[in-house]
Amino acid sequence: MLLIQNIRLSRILINTWRVDLIMIASCTIAYFTREYLIAHHFQVSAIVPTVLGTAIAFFIGFNNNQAYDRWWEARKIWGALVNDSRSFARALINYVDGDNTTSITMIHRHIAFLYSLKASLRGTVDEIYIKYLTDDDLKEVAKHKNMHNAILNIQARDLQKLSKANQVDGFRFIEINEMLVRFSDSMGMSERIKNTIFPTTYSYLTKVFIWLFVVTFTLAISDTAGIAAIFLGWLIGFVFVSTQINGMSLINPFETNSAGVPLNSITRTIEINLLQMLEEENIPEPVKPINEEYIL
Template structure:
């Protein structure tokens, strides 16, 4: 997630340089075609790029709105996980009597759940969650492909054991069980966002329309601007392309890039909070920004 107000122009160029080269080549070819093939036969009506520009504006606006909605929903889900994790730990520490070992194990297991969920959402092989699990837990989750869901199942079993051992009363049991349900809801919503592909027709048609617009705009403007139409065509195309690329960077909010939801920071923050609530002394450092520009 970006943490600065201004984006460096070099970053924009790094994201768009390939498209920029294609646009410059397209504008050059368009200028040459108009200059040497059609200049003496007919003029390209200016209404064509005008209509294409309007269509592109609608497509880019729709794409960017939908992409931001996906990103913001993902951020709200993980914000809820932060709050629920603190409440879950506080309830276990203060409402469970005489079962300190089980409570600590459940809190550790919750940290493992968060790290396993994060690794799954980012499609990464991250075994950091194993350090918070017992040998029995590791053997149990090996039977499952969805590790984080298996960990929630183990949490429910331990909560039931606490209830049977009279370590927690019925009202507190219901309250903590509702938190486990909310963890499951957040997990499912995160998986839905990750597994739902943004409609490719929208992004494909937007790219096609931008290319057509750049070509027709260059053809029209070259009638009055001459060779400078190549630069002007690229400049107008750059505005549309950079806007579209900026929006599409939010489509997959769990990707490990500068525009994604900062899962590393969020999970580390939860880890620090929960370990401090447990009274631990070996506390990890907060995640630091990369180049003072963004946090992963």
């Protein structure tokens, strides 16, 4: 997630340089094609790039709105996980009577749940969760493809044991179990966003329309702008391309990039909060920003 208000021009160029080269080549070909092949036969009307520009604006607007909706929903889900995690730990620490060993184990197991879910959403291998699980837990979750779901199942089983041992009363049992349900809901909503592919036709058609616009715009203004039409064609195309790429960077909010939801930072924040609530000494450091520009 970006931390600064102003985006560096270098980052924009890094994201668009390949498309920029294609646009410059297309504008150059379009200019010389008009000059030496079609200049004496017909003139490309300015209405053509005008209509294409309008269509592109609609497509980019739709794409970017949908992309931001996906990103914002993902951010809200993980914001809710932060709040629910703190409430979960607070309830286990303060509402469970007797020996607090099970409560500590469940809070550690919850941290493992978060790291396992994060790794699954990003398609990476993150073994931090291992240190927060007991040997028996590790053996059990190893049998499941969805490890974070298996962890929630163990949590529910331990909560039931606390209830049978009369270490938590009925009202508190319901309250803590509802938090487990919310964790499951957040997990399912996150997986839905990850597994739902944004329709590729929208992105593909937008790219095609931008290319057609750049070519027709260059053809339309070559008569009056001369060779400067190459630069002007690229410049107008750059505006559309950079806007479209900026929106598409949000389409997969759990990816490891500067625009994604900062799962590393959020998970580490929850880990720090919960360990401090347990008054443990070995507290990890917060995730540091990369180049003071963004955080993962």
